Amino acid sequence: MRLLLVEDDAALAQRLRAALGAAGYAVDLADNGQDALFLGRSQDYDLAVLDLGLPRLPGLAVLERWRRDGRSMPVLILTARDGWRDKVEGLKAGADDYLTKPFHPEELLARLQALLRRAHGRASPAIAALGFRLDEERQRVVRPDGCDIELTGTEFRLLRYFMLNPGKPLSKTRLTEHVYDQDFDLDSNVIEVYVRRLREKLGKDAIETRRGQGYVFRG
């Protein structure tokens, strides 16, 4: 899951980046409104965490322009402004959730997971597809036969993206983008390696290769 973190407080941003990375997100960081606007427009993110009081361009303006450009990723506003008018205005501008500082990291993670599930049209709190169920807390997957399978961090991120988009062909580039942050070298064939490992753990037919299109998660 690729996540854009927009936060101008460097210390808080570093800590958040670490916490989000540990939870399996590929995090890009923007510390001002202009950069945030550019990244959100040019890259394909699964989630954005947006501060409102930003240098160069206010967070609300960034959000409004993203939405005007048709960027529809779920956006969580993370801000110190806790008035109800700010909340109403934030959600009117197109935010999907609103969390006020200071906050507990666990709450932020829980809300981001809920946002992702909702964005992928899931009503049930757990990510489940084609008999597999993802345990996000412990970063494991439960097979249809009830067996728990351990996953590494990258495996977990890759499988979560597959399970959120079951049946859809996903190109290697797209997978790389959503599993790693922007500093990652896109030419690498590391995705192939992780797909092979997932096949070993879930069964050969779980992920199908489509020539010229990429991979499809079928379970």
Place this chain on the structure above:
Amino acid sequence: MSSAVDHRAPQSSPDGQPDGSAGAARTGSEEGSQEGSEKGPGPGLSHRPRESSLERSLQWTLGGLVLGVLLSLTAAGTWILLQGLEQFAASRLAHDAEALIAGIPAQGLEIERPLPPVYSQPFSGHYYVVQLADGRTIRSRSLWDHPFEVASLAPGESRLELRRGPRNQWLLLWQAGFERAGSPFAVAVAEDLSALLGVLAQILYVGIGLSLSGALLLLAVQHWVLRRAFRQVDAVRADLRRLTAGEITALREDVPAEMRPLVGEMNLLIAAWRAHLERSRAALGNLAHALKSPLALLLQIPESAAAPAVREQAERMRALVDRELKRARLAGGGAPARHFRPRQDADDLIATLRVLYADKAFAFGADIDAPDALPFDQEDMLELLGNLLDNAAKWTRGRVRLGLRVAKTLRIEVEDDGPGVEPAEAQALLSRGARLDESTPGHGLGLAIVGDIVRLYHGRLELSRSPSLGGMRVRVELPLPESLR
């Protein structure tokens, strides 16, 4: 069954005084009770100063002045007329006296010169008496038997006076002392002026009548002119009312020249106040931001790495900062910067809560009976409603109801079908909120802010069990601003 906290300041009971003119002084019932320090009826509850009316004082002074001037004109005119009349009559009397003196006989009581026949007709109004030194008194026949005193004047002396004569006639009496051949004598000639004096009195009465009606007419005209002038003031007053009601943001400046400076100053004041409010709110927002990021950082330290005491204190600081910042941001009564729009703001809040509680399915029923805009500060009301609805959404099992009604007060009711509270618990919740002891996350702080707002607006906050939904019911009643009552 329910417990309530009444934050109304005792002075500001809405029916304490008869409804006077809208701008009448609202004596000292302003807040100042941030800490809920309700004192007894303070010195602010004094008598309203006697209304001074421009029109009334103008009427008294101008009316009195005009009446005085007209009356003295009448009096002076009448007096001058009287003087002229007397002079005229006196000179005629002197002429008659000369003829009389020439005809005084050496003996006997008959005047030897012919005098006008009116002196012979009884009580004709023309009389004479001659008092001779030898004791003879020659009287005109017209005097008949009427006794007539003649003053004995020294020769050369003369006197003019008005006196009562026979048959109640008003006589102008001319008397003089003479001397002929060494013997002094006195002559008195009188003429009845009753008819002329009657005419003079009539003139006087008509004059007084004209003065009175003139003064009345003047007052009427002045009243009309003033009314016309004050209609312009009424327009400004209506503007002020609309300003309070939030329909306009400044007073119109197309007023008579005399009032333009006043209206201009008021507009400047309104703008300055608005800017000040916006500025302090922005400053507080920045302060909140500045304080909260370090706190957020403190809270990011994992539970394992931070001493529980540090975490607890950080949590406490967070709550304090939250509470105080929110409290400082409240606008309270007075002319609000932005007006509360019940229907639209409630819709916005409900939409917001639906997003914030997207994982929770519940039905929102809103029953709103209020004008489009109310002169309450929008941010305060969003804060109040937002916290109440947020609590309800947090605890509900599926149904939340919002009732908002404007009658004599603004009444807001938020009900849910959650666990609710018992009356004793409700009381504890309210006071706990006030002491900021956060043992029920959410309920305490939200209600504390609601309590602050209610106190600022001199309203009432009441917690009870919802009769229809079974959960918590929070009822808030805020007195309406004077312009809506």
